[in-house]
Amino acid sequence: MQVASLSFDEYFFSIVPTVLTIMACIWLIVCYFRIPKKTIALSMVLILAISDLIFAVTVLSSTLFRSFIYERTYYLFFFTSMYFSIFWASGIAVLVYKSLKDKNFKPIRSFIYTITAVLLLAALFNYL
Amino acid sequence: MLFRWDSYNDYSETFFAVLLGPPTLSLIFTAFFYQKSVNLLKNLPDSESKLTKFYIRNLQFYSFAQLFTFGPSLVYLFLSLVCDIDDNVLLSSILGMLANLSGFMNALIFFLQRREVYKKASLTPKSASAGELDSDFDTSLFNL
Numbered sequence: 001m002q003v004a005s006l007s008f009d010e011y012f013f014s015i016v017p018t019v020l021t022i023m024a025c026i027w028l029i030v031c032y033f034r035i036p037k038k039t040i041a042l043s044m045v046l047i048l049a050i051s052d053l054i055f056a057v058t059v060l061s062s063t064l065f066r067s068f069i070y071e072r073t074y075y076l077f078f079f080t081s082m083y084f085s086i087f088w089a090s091g092i093a094v095l096v097y098k099s100l101k102d103k104n105f106k107p108i109r110s111f112i113y114t115i116t117a118v119l120l121l122a123a124l125f126n127y128l
Numbered sequence: 129m130l131f132r133w134d135s136y137n138d139y140s141e142t143f144f145a146v147l148l149g150p151p152t153l154s155l156i157f158t159a160f161f162y163q164k165s166v167n168l169l170k171n172l173p174d175s176e177s178k179l180t181k182f183y184i185r186n187l188q189f190y191s192f193a194q195l196f197t198f199g200p201s202l203v204y205l206f207l208s209l210v211c212d213i214d215d216n217v218l219l220s221s222i223l224g225m226l227a228n229l230s231g232f233m234n235a236l237i238f239f240l241q242r243r244e245v246y247k248k249a250s251l252t253p254k255s256a257s258a259g260e261l262d263s264d265f266d267t268s269l270f271n272l
Contacts, residue, residue, distance in 0.1 A: 013224060013228075017225045017229045024236070028235050045238060049234065052234065085230060086194060086199075088194065089191035093161035093162050093188070094157070100169065
């Protein structure tokens with residue numbers, strides 16, 4: 001694949017914020033693994049960071065390598081990670097509510113159910 | 129800005145199902161459960177409620193940051209299908225930049241809230257990493 005020549009706008013509005021996001025997501029992931037006690041709240045942030053990282057890498061790849069836009073994997077990664085990030089916002093709200101409501105809250109099980117539901121929703125909207 | 133009624137009819141399914149659907153649905157869910165969580169918090173004892181509220185507020189920041197960054201871009205995508213705003217390169221670029229900054233926004237929230245936790249617990253990042261923060265702020269789900 002050939003690297004595209006970029007205009008100032010593309011650098012300023014696309015490359016710079018995308019690289020910032022990639023660096024920030026990597027920092028968040030490193031922070032997660034450095035903290036000794038991992039909690040569900042932290043895992044929620046980690047999932048968000050991974051999803052945003054996939055989205056940002058896809059955007060960067062499509063800006064640098066224009067031909068990537070015409071590939072099927074571009075649509076798969078771009079839209080699925082975007083929809084997942086959007087729906088994960090609700091996932092966080094649901095998990096917080098459940099933890100407050102249920103005295104016998106089972107975080108791992110609820111976490112797995114929520115992430116599965118969000119993944120399915122993202123895949124469904126991607127399919128539509 | 130001229131509204132293209134014909135295009136609107138053509139793209140009405142896209143509008144509801146693909147473009148505006150996810151952020152709107154997610155916003156409704158997030159706001160609904162956030163409101164319910166706030167109501168539940170009122171029943172908690174004051175000592176626990178203060179700390180829990182702090183963590184809930186921070187977690188909700190992540191939710192709303194995601195919707196704030198991706199939502200406008202998708203609304204623009206829809207508008208570009210039904211209205212004459214395709215030529216507005218600046219608006220398109222700014223909204224696109226917002227979505228590209230989503231991960232950065234979350235890292236910023238994480239950084240700021242971690243600083244606030246350290247301040248509340250009168251700890252330095254070094255002592256917190258040694259595990260002191262965990263013992264002081266052991267509230268299972270919200271412990272950061």
